[in-house]
Amino acid sequence: MYLSVRRSAAIVQRARHRAPGIRPVSVELCLAVFAATFSIPFFWLVTSSLKTYPQMIAYPIVWIPSPPILDHYVQTFQIVPFARYIGNTMIIALMTVVGAVFSNALTAYSLSRINWPLAKPLFALLLSTMMIPFPVLMIPQFLIFRNLGWLDTYLPLVVPAYFGYAFYTFLLRQFFLTIPVELSDAARMDGAGEFRIFWNVIAPLAKPALATIALFQFIGAWESFLPPLIYISSKDLYTVSLGLAMFRGEFTSEVGPMMAGSTVMIMPIVILFFLTQRTFIKGITLTGIKG
Amino acid sequence: MPDVLARLSASHFGRRRLTTFISGLLFAAPGIVGFLAFVAYPIVASLYYSFTSYAIVGRYRWVGLENYVTLLTLDPEFWNVLGNTTYFVALSVPLHIVVALLLALLLNSRVPGISVYRTLFYLPSVVPPVATAMLWLQVYHPTNGILNAILDVFGIVGPNWLGDRAWAKPALVVMSVWAGGALMLILLAGLQDVPQDLYDAADVDGAGWWPRFWNVTIPFVSPQLLFGLVTGLIGGFQYFTQVYVMTGGGPARATAVYAFYLWENAFQFLKMGYASAMAWILLVIVAVCTALVFGTLSRRVYYGGR
Numbered sequence: 074m075y076l077s078v079r080r081s082a083a084i085v086q087r088a089r090h091r092a093p094g095i096r097p098v099s100v101e102l103c104l105a106v107f108a109a110t111f112s113i114p115f116f117w118l119v120t121s122s123l124k125t126y127p128q129m130i131a132y133p134i135v136w137i138p139s140p141p142i143l144d145h146y147v148q149t150f151q152i153v154p155f156a157r158y159i160g161n162t163m164i165i166a167l168m169t170v171v172g173a174v175f176s177n178a179l180t181a182y183s184l185s186r187i188n189w190p191l192a193k194p195l196f197a198l199l200l201s202t203m204m205i206p207f208p209v210l211m212i213p214q215f216l217i218f219r220n221l222g223w224l225d226t227y228l229p230l231v232v233p234a235y236f237g238y239a240f241y242t243f244l245l246r247q248f249f250l251t252i253p254v255e256l257s258d259a260a261r262m263d264g265a266g267e268f269r270i271f272w273n274v275i276a277p278l279a280k281p282a283l284a285t286i287a288l289f290q291f292i293g294a295w296e297s298f299l300p301p302l303i304y305i306s307s308k309d310l311y312t313v314s315l316g317l318a319m320f321r322g323e324f325t326s327e328v329g330p331m332m333a334g335s336t337v338m339i340m341p342i343v344i345l346f347f348l349t350q351r352t353f354i355k356g357i358t359l360t361g362i363k364g
Numbered sequence: 365m366p367d368v369l370a371r372l373s374a375s376h377f378g379r380r381r382l383t384t385f386i387s388g389l390l391f392a393a394p395g396i397v398g399f400l401a402f403v404a405y406p407i408v409a410s411l412y413y414s415f416t417s418y419a420i421v422g423r424y425r426w427v428g429l430e431n432y433v434t435l436l437t438l439d440p441e442f443w444n445v446l447g448n449t450t451y452f453v454a455l456s457v458p459l460h461i462v463v464a465l466l467l468a469l470l471l472n473s474r475v476p477g478i479s480v481y482r483t484l485f486y487l488p489s490v491v492p493p494v495a496t497a498m499l500w501l502q503v504y505h506p507t508n509g510i511l512n513a514i515l516d517v518f519g520i521v522g523p524n525w526l527g528d529r530a531w532a533k534p535a536l537v538v539m540s541v542w543a544g545g546a547l548m549l550i551l552l553a554g555l556q557d558v559p560q561d562l563y564d565a566a567d568v569d570g571a572g573w574w575p576r577f578w579n580v581t582i583p584f585v586s587p588q589l590l591f592g593l594v595t596g597l598i599g600g601f602q603y604f605t606q607v608y609v610m611t612g613g614g615p616a617r618a619t620a621v622y623a624f625y626l627w628e629n630a631f632q633f634l635k636m637g638y639a640s641a642m643a644w645i646l647l648v649i650v651a652v653c654t655a656l657v658f659g660t661l662s663r664r665v666y667y668g669g670r
Contacts, residue, residue, distance in 0.1 A: 180395030189388030213406035236398025
């Protein structure tokens with residue numbers, strides 16, 4: 074009885090809760106039109122990767138490959154050592170994930186859960202660095218790493234991740250602030266040091282937020298283009314981004330493998346996105362909350 | 365005796381404050397070191413480089429304001445890339461915000477299949493930029509592309525989008541709007557926080573669609589809109605990858621954007637000093653733009669929702 078009352082209340086609520094003044098039918102129509110428009114590039118990518126070359130350049134255009142062929146997927150891995158580049162990028166991505174999670178969690182902890190005089194000004198400072206475009210910092214960073222003899226290694230791509238990134242620090246700080254202060258105080262009463270509170274109390278509670286950072290960082294490293302472009306010159310060390318870009322430089326005519334390669338690069342991200350959609354959307358939404 | 369006690373507790377208090385300070389500093393150490401090494405130092409260093417002539421090899425030669433003077437008065441390409449970037453930002457940022465808001469409004473209704481639509485609209489923003497560039501190359505291809513094939517159905521002969529001076533920039537703008545799903549999610553979360561009571565009250569007052577939208581919805585998502593504007597501006601000025609992969613700045617430098625020319629100067633022509641001057645001009649432009657946006661809009665942003 075109680076349940077059904079609640080359910081009907083929910084239905085009433087649902088019926089009332091609508092975007093201001095737009096009728097559902099026109100909403101559905103608009104959504105369908107947008108959905109079709111947004112999927113066109115995906116449709117074209119996948120179908121192109123499955124077409125034979127004559128079908129690809131045929132006029133009138135061939136909408137659906139018949140029969141679909143997988144040759145381009147095989148060729149992608151032959152023209153460019155794609156498997157190797159995937160492995161390279163995985164290594165870089167995982168190494169930066171570890172660094173990003175630890176360095177940002179520690180920094181965010183200091184800025185949100187330790188009551189010291191520099192917490193606020195430091196936070197403001199870090200926040201302001203988010204507005205600095207990478208091209209502004211690119212040349213001195215390049216020269217630092219060159220002077221260290223790190224050019225053409227993964228160090229310039231990996232090491233900065235171990236020194237915080239304002240955007241992630243910001244996200245984690247916002248999350249840490251939502252954990253009641255009393256939890257830390259109780260642990261302090263029990264004589265726990267700051268690191269133990271961080272490790273045993275706060276970090277376990279912040280697992281979802283830490284997972285978000287890990288996810289964002291992994292994807293960021295997977296997609297990164299400009300840093301590998303300026304730091305990596307040996308083809309053996311290329312990342313997926315650089316490998317795929319080779320289809321524009323050296324193998325411009327290989328359109329089929331280029332489409333197959335793009336699909337291969339997108340697939341892990343799409344799968345990851347579907348597996349972690351909740352974490353993902355929560356993280357993105359957290360971004361927009363100003364604190 | 366009480367004197368001693370007071371002093372003891374004072375020193376105890378001071379010591380505790382000191383321990384807190386030290387642990388604060390230690391925990392923040394990664395962020396502080398990162399800030400100093402990868403942000404603060406590079407900003408100062410690039411200011412110094414911008415007054416020198418430096419070509420990776422050899423030494424820094426102090427040239428005073430020469431780089432700036434050359435950029436602003438003798439280098440037509442500087443004005444070309446600045447114009448192209450302004451065009452790109454001025455078109456893509458507002459369009460991005462409008463489309464994201466429109467999609468968020470549509471998704472905020474209760475029609476079936478919303479989560480599928482939400483995923484679909486968001487998905488393009490997780491596609492790696494290089495892959496985005498590759499797949500849109502194929503969409504825009506003059507003879508084999510799907511866009512011109514669709515136009516062909518309607519009897520329209522489509523242009524060579526990326527090969528045409530007039531169409532190349534709008535083509536890049538459309539692509540960037542397609543990949544802008546993150547703002548849509550942020551706006552959607554904002555819309556879901558709008559109290560239903562306010563819409564009900566507006567209904568009681570007999571307010572139509574537009575007053576409800578303008579007086580209830582917009583104020584509630586104004587922080588998110590401001591966020592979209594600022595991040596859009598900053599992102600727009602850094603636009604690089606798609607240009608590098610798709611057009612190489614062509615045709616006839618029509619898509620050469622600021623970050624692309626900066627990269628060319630630094631890593632193709634090895635004019636590090638010159639590129640650093642470009643970097644500083646970019647920093648000033650971005651700072652002025654964000655200051656203007658915050659200055660004019662932040663007072664009008666409504667934070668009452670939370």
